[in-house]
Amino acid sequence: MDDLSRFKQTYFDESAELMAVAEAGLLRLSPGDVDMDEVNAIFRAVHSIKGGAGAFGFSELVAFSHEFETVMDELRNGAIPVTTDLIDTLIRANDLLGQLLGCAGDEIDPPPGLTDDTVAALRHALAANRTGDPPQPVAESAAPPASATPDDEDDEAGIFGDALAAIHAARADDDPPGTGSGTADRVRWTIRFRPKSDLLLSGNEPAYMLRALRRLGEADIHCHLDDLPALADLDAELLHLSWTITLTADASVGRDRIDDVFEFVADDCDLQISADAPLPAVVEPSAPAASAAPPPPARTEPSAVPGPPAAQTTTTPATTSPATAKSDGAKTDGPAKPRSGNSGGDHGGLTTHTIRVDLDKIDRLVNMVGEMVITQAMIAEHLRDLPPGQFQELQEGLEQLAQHTRELRESVMSIRAQPVSSVFSRMPRLVRECATMTGKEVLLATSGENTEVDKTVVENLVDPLTHMIRNSIDHGLEGPEERERIGKPRAGTVHLSAQHRSGRIVIEVTDDGRGINRAKVLSKAIEKGLVQPGASLTDEEIDNLIFLPGFSTADQVSNLSGRGVGMDVVRRNISALGGRIGVYSTPGEGSRFVLSLPLTLAVLDGMVISVGEERFVLPLTNIVESLRPKPVDLHGLVNKCDVMMARGEYVRLVYLHRLFGIPKAVDDATRGLVVLVETEDGSRLGLVVDEVLGQQQVVIKSLESNFRRLDGVAAATILGDGRVALILDVAGLREMSRHSGDSDRARPTATPTPALAGPSPRQRQTV
Amino acid sequence: MEPRVKKKVLTVDDSRTMRDMVSFTLRGAGYEVVEAADGQAAMTAIAASKVDLVITDLNMPVMDGLTLIRKLRAIPAHRSLPILMLTTEADDSKKAEGRAAGATGWIVKPFNPDKLISVVQKVCG
Structure with missing residues (x-):
């Protein structure tokens, strides 16, 4: 079993x-x-x-x-x-x-x-x-x-699974003749087997059948060569032999076992099977008793020696069988002409190209690669302390090691990668259900199903996507009549897409519905105390109010979207994965939810920066460039937020040491460095840091599972020197800086306040 | 087991479970087993290396089992290659259709391992 x-x-x-x-x-x-x-x-x-x-x-x-x-x-x-x-x-x-x-x-x-x-x-x-x-x-x-x-x-x-039982049953059923007396626990069968000449062409091979008979007992096999034509006339693909087999087998071997051997050729041969009973009274079982006489009808060839015994050979006829001879020949042919040409790289659905591996094994591998990345960083760290110019080969070796580690990491990660199609394919069902329940007509379009992302990410996409699509159909799309009235096609369209963008996967849910009703959202938010009355918010800010906890615009909780989970849960789930979600809406034209997630949750390429005594890691994918601004580049704005002129555009400056309350850090951007970073939606930010220490692969250690979620921080990691460093979340930083920098402006009260290891007095000083 | 050189069996089935079962059973009995998920893939596999026996499902995407059998029989080198059809359709019409296409024999699903081995031994030693 x-x-x-x-x-x-x-x-x-x-x-x-x-x-x-x-x-x-x-x-x-x-x-x-x-x-x-x-x-x-x-x-x-x-x-x-x-x-x-x-x-x-x-x-x-x-x-x-x-x-x-x-x-x-x-x-x-x-x-x-x-x-x-x-x-x-x-x-x-x-x-x-x-x-x-x-x-x-x-x-x-x-x-x-x-x-x-x-x-x-x-x-x-x-x-x-x-x-x-x-x-x-x-x-x-x-x-x-x-x-x-x-x-x-x-x-x-x-x-x-019942193989044994089946076999036992079969044996029990088939008492052969002659067992009754108890004298014969062995039965002798006589089998005459005279195949038609074209038997070989169906792929059947008498030699193997005879061998199968031998497995049943002692077989005395006699081959009749009577019909064998002269060599010159011999057609190697035809069969000219016949056999008489005397099989002495255990009584447990029933007639059916013998019949079985000839199962596939029953129509292509003359076959007689008879049991030579020890007692004359026992009649042979119901054999096709056409001609039961002992020797086959005498043949008329002159060469035939009268009587079977003289014309018999007692060897297994395998060697004379054309098919066997041919297959032997083919065996030696085989290696001589390997057919590498067209079949070499062709997978052709051949499944020997894939194996199934337990997920735990892969995860262990991922972990080990992670540790290896750290070790490699450690060695690199130590090497940096050695006098330069010496140990040239060691340096080169280490560079190669770094390269290989990176490739190894990517290969291992690709094992865990899965196309998002497994999630996307569930959505048609959902759309169908939602459409039925709301009485709306909905078309679902998908693109980028083959975009690959880590298995964990794929698995965790189901719930948020389900909710987002429900939300789009329930709140976004209009009913068919209303759509017709305003000149839209009766059926609304929800488009689900996935793509890779700057090292992350970006998933969008777009609908062509009515868009977010900002007046309604705002009044709702004020009513719920999420926004102070009279606050002036930008359109984008209003749209994003729907992600606040406890927010729901439906006048009545419909039985579709309103299942106790709001978009705030979606956002929380997404950010638990290191992802972000945003919404872009045009009234009357529809909404677009954009969700961006890291491709893997294990390792990332980062830039290590220092602020005071602290080390941080910035995801490389976010970094545009780093520069040291001149005083003329810096501008203080009226609301006291600093901006910098970089490449012809103004970029908001974020002083990390102020945001996180770090002492003894460079406070003057002209003496430190500004790292220009970009978020997925393309907005830029200048992070003021003390120093950029260098690029490094880091192993992502979840902060949530080890500590708790922090704004502006995506995860933690261990650096080569063993220190723990936080991996920064650029979009999160932007949010934090915006709110802390906008202290004179009304803002949603429920916005997460910047907090890292507890509120620090320095945070409130932020300009 | 007797075979000196391992005989190579190609199992053709779109069901991974079935392929796994056939492979596992036959490997245990001393055969080498290669797998293909449909008739087309089987043709490729056979072109790539010699096999001693083909066990094929009938109902498969891309190229079904009967077509595979006919195509193989049309190639002179494979006129006497043993081909077993592995099928749930036990009725005689399927068997007859298979025989007419050139199948050597059949194995009825669900099969038990001993039955599979004994049938395979019967047609390829």
């Missing part, structure tokens, strides 16, 4: 994938537009699930998938039409299949009657289209599904 359980996981994994395929296919199905390839793919998916279920003896699953499969089969044969009702039924059936798989996986019985309704509906679909046959009464399908035997299939081999 161990053998069996090792396949179960594969089966459940595969079934989950197949179900997703089936679901995607079902959702694309619509009356009048039937893609037969699609239908076939669904059929195959259900068929495969059923096949595996049979192998493991999941009887409920077999019974139900059989019903499902039957309908799909009729569908692909064109016997029944595709209707909206049928699609709904099939989608439900697919859901049920998932439930049954879950039950099988948990080794529990599914609730009784679980499948009844759907089975009835499936049968109804079949019956309704067959010459008016009334559907079978539901009562019948209400029988426990286990009792519905899955048709035709279990006749020959037992269930995989």
